[in-house]
Amino acid sequence: MATTEFRTSPLQRWFPHTTVPFIANAPMYGFATADLAAAVTAAGGFGFIGAGFDFAAQSSQLQALDAELSKARSLLKIAGPDEKLPLGAGFITFRPDGFVENAIPVLFKHRVAGIWLAFPGTSTDHAPIISAIRHSREKEGWDVKIFVQVGTMKVAKEAIEQGADVLVVQGGDAGGHQWGQGASIMALVPEVKESLREIGKSTDVGVVAAGGIVDGKGCVAALGLADGATSTIKSRQHDVFQSTDFWPAQYDGRAVIGRSYEDYEKGMTDKENIDKYKIARDTGAKTGGNERGIVWA
Ligand SMILES: Cc1cc2nc3c(=O)[nH]c(=O)nc-3n(C[C@H](O)[C@H](O)[C@H](O)COP(=O)(O)O)c2cc1C
Structure with a gap:
């Protein structure tokens, strides 16, 4: 098997x-x-x-x-x-x-x-x-x-x-x-x-x-x-996307690789990524789904 x-x-x-x-x-x-x-x-x-x-x-x-x-x-x-x-x-x-x-x-x-x-x-x-x-x-x-x-x-x-x-x-x-x-x-x-x-x-x-x-x-x-190496990733970027990067520098976090991280890997700037995150979050609050939500895992 x-x-x-x-x-x-x-x-x-x-x-x-x-x-x-x-x-x-x-x-x-x-x-x-x-x-x-x-x-x-x-x-x-x-x-x-x-x-x-x-x-x-x-x-x-x-x-x-x-x-x-x-x-x-x-x-x-x-x-x-x-x-x-x-x-x-x-x-x-x-x-x-x-x-x-x-x-x-x-x-x-x-x-x-x-x-x-x-x-x-x-x-x-x-x-x-x-x-x-x-x-x-x-x-x-x-x-x-x-x-x-x-x-x-x-x-x-x-x-x-x-x-x-x-x-x-x-x-x-x-x-x-x-x-x-x-x-x-x-x-x-x-x-x-x-x-x-x-x-x-x-x-x-x-x-x-x-x-x-x-x-x-x-x-x-x-x-x-x-x-570990593909579905999730250990990175400080997850906190950047959802504007919680007030975490002290010695900590990062493992989360499911989602749209935000994929865009980051393709070269999207943090500013654009954060803006898109906010739009997805606000739309998601109305529709019940957020494709950019950070899932810690
Ligand atoms: C009875 C037996 C025959 C096998 N014959 C082949 C084979 O013909 N070609 C091959 O690529 N692997 C063969 N294997 C190895 C398997 O591809 C596979 O690596 C192995 O069965 C995995 O270990 P598991 O049996 O503990 O799951 C054989 C394994 C067993 C147990």
Whole structure:
């Protein structure tokens, strides 16, 4: 199971059929079949079929994937063959030969909405695969996103550079294979999110936590990890917007990132922001809603 933060996550934007928080099943080869993936998607999550690691022209794994994707389409009652299939397939990539030539055509034929790559043999294995998927989606108008499972900061940075749309941050508490040099999601998820924020990509790249998340408590903990860097922010600006910046200089406050903070980040002056805040507050008092209200969190 995997989950991530909600407010600014691109995942809900890209996959409108999913509920909040975004939950995907892992593409466990040999276990995650069309039945599981279709059930996860039907329940408001994002289903993945575990598709294996053999990309040869006559690969029985790719033939099985073809059949499983047809089955998923019929389970979800998606009639048209060109209609997007709102689930994905996941691959183990340490023997990447043949992926571009033999796996991508199967995925495109079924118009999968997600492709999950994990466990490359070298740091460059994913680059040609990602660029071929990106090329195909632009050329064909194929609405597909690329998930890359990562277990260290170094690998996360490589995946971002190579064009991953979603990072599945797998912690050391995960079941199954994982990075020998990995860390727990408690350390890794905030670090990956911070790094995305530093390069201005926190709303372009989705982050999903994986590892040991098996119940509601785990989901809440993962949301907490993922939340700090994007949904809320620690800043003195919140007090500036609502004219309560009489707080002594050693204090700031954490609040939900709202319209005022977004405008501030885009360069709006404090004066204009404060004026807009006052208008929204006064209008809100009449209509019962204030889109610029500061929500401490
Ligand atoms: C039985 C099993 C099979 C797995 N197979 C794959 C796989 O084929 N591809 C993959 O990317 N990850 C695979 N994983 C790892 C998962 O993607 C994920 O990181 C892990 O299951 C998360 O930990 P959790 O099971 O504690 O939630 C597998 C995990 C398990 C337990």
